[in-house]
Amino acid sequence: MNTGNSVNHHLFVRENKAVSFSDETLEKVRSLIRRYPEGRQKSALLPVLHIAQEELGGFLSVDTMDYVASLLNLNPIEVYEVATFYSMFYLDKMGKYVLEVCHTGPCAICGGEDVLQHIRDYLHIETGETTPDGMFTLKEVECLGACGNGPVMQVNTEFYEHMTARQVEKVIEDLRQKQGEEGTSKGWAEQFS
């Protein structure tokens, strides 16, 4: 789902629109920067990118990354190289709900591969694709650190554990019902006191 002019062989999406945080979030970003020594504001990059992805469209567009660079007084390239390194950062538009299914060993030997295949069949999408209604993107991810409760998936960073074919159908249908409603879980900015 490429929505705009892209640079660098479609690695990045540029939307050519002005992005900015709310005043409240900006205050939170400033307090995050103060957690690190003077001149080390680059340390706040990962937490700020989490907040940016969540609050500014669900992925990191070039516009968003450039904005974050300006907030932290960094060169844009310093943000791009970090955004491309870490798997939690999305560089392209995603569905409203991102189903991240663990495909690593401990989940795989407990039925994880069947759960993954069931999601593909149920939503008629392959890994990496988004449903035509823009609701769900399917991603395979490496170990989520919940191996005792496998198979495990995360939906927008919330854990869903002990998944079976029936369970994932239920999760998907519940999320469909929830469409438009605010989630109950706390966002990134709210995690920090």
Place this chain on the structure above:
Amino acid sequence: MGRAILLDKVNIPGIRAFEVYREHGGYKPAGKALLGMTPAQVQQEVIKSGLRGRGGAGFPTGLKWSFLDRKSDKPRYLVCNADESEPGTFKDRYLMEKLPHLLIEGLILSSYALGVKTCYIYIRGEFKYLVGILETAIHEAKKNNYLGEKILGTDFSLEIYVHPGAGAYICGEETALLESLEGKRGNPRIKPPFPAYKGLYDCPTVVNNVETLATVTSIISMGGDAYSKLGIGKSTGTKLMSACGNINNPGVYEIEMGLPVEDFIYSEEYCGGIKNDRMLKAVIPGGSSVPILPADLILNTAKGQPRLLTYESLAEGEFISGSMLGSGGFIVFDENACIVRNTWNLTRFYRHESCGQCSPCREGTGWMEKILYRIEHGQGRMSDIDLLVRIAKNIEGNTICPLGDAAAWPVASAIRHFRKEFEAHIK
């Protein structure tokens, strides 16, 4: 052998809250140390306890602390490694979720011992909900003067901040973690210099695992000598084991070091035996990076001694017939599990997680994955098996950080113990 030292309070309702934790004896060790002991005395207790790093390497904690450059006039840092990402390992998540104040208290005690004024908890980004839980605990501790300026009226001040990662196994390696904490890609640093001299922001830094630092609270509470009497030999104290795979009771268990592996697998108190009454085929005892062992070698050493959950017993026979305690991520495979498929799966993991700095790891993990994929999918050649062994050997020891070894060992050990299964896939 079941012994609750770290987890003694875990079943108390509401224990996540400061008040409940304190009512049940929490923050007494912090008071005891800050008001009645010198920093050197706290460190001495940790040395006496024999505590070894619980993240996987098993390096003596007190010794690691003694390397910290105390002559430098730069600030010192303590960084808590909560980037738990080793497949099969989920003990730190459990500890932080259930007993956040036990960790915070361990950080206060350790910072006091090390002369640290700022401490960061680097937690994997996927544990987002734990960021809020830890931040709340920090806020509560601060309100009660266990953090912040002049703690308990002493001259000791400390701030703790939670810092999320963003999905990168490599950041569990301590220098990659420091790079990431500085807002960069998680590329491990060439050592020396070690973090004890040049760590976070080029300042003297100690990086310790969550369980290690939480254990410092127990050690100060009961005394280093008493702690060292638990366990066997150089494997002192208790260890959190996270058990998963084809067993009846997956979960996190605290065991006294020295528990026989057989008891751990079959006792109702722990794993509860193999699911669906199947036979045990193999175990990866210390997280996905350590060598896999077939049933006979995980239950007994090659010399016929019962295998125990200690650093030494699991390593007995070295890599010919032994493995490692590692992180305590205990993955159990039943008779139906396919070792070839699992080895391919784990190699795909390491290929994905390689940072790409060193060519043996960057190229080798991808190469091994392709070969294992074709063996698993019926297109392998007999010569592939020895080729895999050769590639693994050429990765091992030839990279900046241990990820290369971690990728090589599972492949080498799977072939060593299950060569026939690889051959059967190819024939």
